[in-house]
Amino acid sequence: MAATDRITMTMRELDRFKVIQSVADDLLKPWRAAQRLGLTTRQIRRLVARLREDGPAGLVSGRCAKPSNNRLDAGTAACALAIIRERYADFGPTLACEKLRECHGLRLAKETVRRLMTDAGLWIPRRQRPPKIHQLRSRRACVGELVQIDGSDHRWFEERAPACTLLVYVDDATSRLMALHFTITESTFSYFEATRGYLRQHGKPVAFYSDKATVFRSAQTSTTAGKGFTQFGRALYELNIESWCANSSQAKGRVERANLTLQDRLVKELRLRGIDTHEAANDYAPHFVADYNTRFGKPPKSAFNAHRSLRDDEDLDLILTHRATRCVSNTLTVQYDRVIYLLEDTAANRGRIHHYIDVYEYPDGRIEIRADGSALPCSRYDRLSEIDQGAVIENKRLGHALRVAQQVQAERDNRRAAGSPSRTNRGDEVRPKVRPTGTRKQRELTVGDLNEIVLRTAGERAGSVPESPSR
Numbered sequence: 251m252a253a254t255d256r257i258t259m260t261m262r263e264l265d266r267f268k269v270i271q272s273v274a275d276d277l278l279k280p281w282r283a284a285q286r287l288g289l290t291t292r293q294i295r296r297l298v299a300r301l302r303e304d305g306p307a308g309l310v311s312g313r314c315a316k317p318s319n320n321r322l323d324a325g326t327a328a329c330a331l332a333i334i335r336e337r338y339a340d341f342g343p344t345l346a347c348e349k350l351r352e353c354h355g356l357r358l359a360k361e362t363v364r365r366l367m368t369d370a371g372l373w374i375p376r377r378q379r380p381p382k383i384h385q386l387r388s389r390r391a392c393v394g395e396l397v398q399i400d401g402s403d404h405r406w407f408e409e410r411a412p413a414c415t416l417l418v419y420v421d422d423a424t425s426r427l428m429a430l431h432f433t434i435t436e437s438t439f440s441y442f443e444a445t446r447g448y449l450r451q452h453g454k455p456v457a458f459y460s461d462k463a464t465v466f467r468s469a470q471t472s473t474t475a476g477k478g479f480t481q482f483g484r485a486l487y488e489l490n491i492e493s494w495c496a497n498s499s500q501a502k503g504r505v506e507r508a509n510l511t512l513q514d515r516l517v518k519e520l521r522l523r524g525i526d527t528h529e530a531a532n533d534y535a536p537h538f539v540a541d542y543n544t545r546f547g548k549p550p551k552s553a554f555n556a557h558r559s560l561r562d563d564e565d566l567d568l569i570l571t572h573r574a575t576r577c578v579s580n581t582l583t584v585q586y587d588r589v590i591y592l593l594e595d596t597a598a599n600r601g602r603i604h605h606y607i608d609v610y611e612y613p614d615g616r617i618e619i620r621a622d623g624s625a626l627p628c629s630r631y632d633r634l635s636e637i638d639q640g641a642v643i644e645n646k647r648l649g650h651a652l653r654v655a656q657q658v659q660a661e662r663d664n665r666r667a668a669g670s671p672s673r674t675n676r677g678d679e680v681r682p683k684v685r686p687t688g689t690r691k692q693r694e695l696t697v698g699d700l701n702e703i704v705l706r707t708a709g710e711r712a713g714s715v716p717e718s719p720s721r
Contacts, residue, residue, distance in 0.1 A: 267309050270297045322362060330356050331366050343367055345515060349522075387503075389423050389548075394455040394556035396422040398505035401436035401463075404513050410526035416512065417444045420505040422459070426547040427508065428452060430535040432528040438465050438481050439613045442570040445482075449489070449566060453557035457492035459502055467495050485569050511546070572611040578602045583631075584609065584619060590631040591619055599626070 269287055272278035273294060280294045287294070300308035333354055338346040343364035350356040350363065367373035390396045398420045405413045415436045419429040429451070431444035460466045468480045479487070486493045496502045519538060525531050560566070576584045582593040582600070586609045593599045607621040619626045 274298050392552040392554045392556050397455045398459045398502045400505045402509040407526045420508050423550040424548045426543040427539045432531045462495045574609045575606045591628045
């Protein structure tokens with residue numbers, strides 16, 4: 251055979267050639283060669299005859315260097331790749347394959363899409379990426395035994411709306427999404443709202459597993475709940491649900507990895523549907539959860555469901571609230587968040603003087619004074635209380651606080667130019683008391699008054715009364 255007529259043989263064909271050559275040289279019995287190659291004796295004789303007639307080339311497959319009969323059409327591949335470049339350039343191969351099938355009618359295998367995206371430079375194979383190290387931890391045995399919760403602050407609506415927070419509830423036993431809730435920020439009231447929906451849909455789990463955010467854990471000692479308890483922890487205690495905090499992000503890796511998947515898939519699903527509001531996103535969330543659990547949910551080791559039903563005496567509207575204790579003064583008044591509440595002058599209320607009662611603050615902003623399991627009738631006496639100049643404004647509200655400060659200063663400058671400062675209140679608006687005469691320091695708006703306005707305006711914007719700096 252000439253050097254130019256050399257053929258290319260695979261390792262399997264090379265091993266076959268050596269065995270067939272041994273049979274042709276009478277060094278190996280045909281039945282022994284058949285056992286070694288997994289063929290019949292008749293087939294071995296055929297291969298020996300082909301070797302003697304055509305040489306080693308007779309043992310090479312006739313389909314070598316020929317295109318496959320099941321190869322992808324060049325036009326279809328070009329069309330699919332053009333659609334991926336235009337709409338799904340940042341999608342993974344699996345998700346892009348699903349969208350090509352659902353939205354464009356192109357039924358391609360995900361490995362075919364993966365090869366097209368890899369050749370086009372739109373996807374990097376995992377073997378070419380740096381390795382990731384994950385510590386293994388056994389899953390819980392049954393659904394509802396441990397539910398991991400976390401808040402993910404992300405631009406879920408991309409440039410169509412400001413960044414917001416998604417509260418994620420993931421079951422540890424199955425990796426299923428139990429609840430998704432879009433909210434402005436990660437706060438106690440937002441977790442109250444999301445947990446209320448979870449409990450009404452699934453029941454009470456054995457335990458919630460979270461991070462060390464101030465919603466779940468406090469370093470201060472509470473007079474009513476003890477060290478480490480927060481309003482959310484107090485509510486879970488009343489519902490007989492354990493609350494545990496992870497020491498690191500890796501400890502609650504299931505919800506952390508779910509956040510990464512959601513920041514990829516959910517963002518693109520919201521984009522394809524043109525959703526850019528919290529209300530529309532929360533309405534779509536159950537449909538996404540059902541599809542996500544079908545694709546990524548794992549079967550539990552045990553068929554037992556550890557969720558418990560709510561008891562008749564467990565009122566979620568009363569339990570999932572912000573509570574504070576206040577002492578009744580000699581004048582039958584209770585002060586909460588710089589607002590005085592006047593109790594009715596009754597014999598029962600007179601007996602509560604110098605005794606502590608509970609103040610309930612609901613997510614919708616309602617304030618209720620309760621004692622002995624019932625609400626007490628009261629009237630609100632709002633006043634502008636002084637705040638020291640060291641009052642703390644939350645860092646997340648700083649941008650809004652500056653805008654309010656600019657607005658208040660502009661209104662104050664306008665009143666000075668007119669020469670007749672107003673001393674009246676308009677609705678719920680709180681106006682500072684400005685004296686027309688006196689020194690400039692007396693005419694200036696105090697920092698305490700500005701902080702008062704900022705705190706109240708921030709509370710109205712968030713849908714709840716912000717926590718007083720003295721609390």
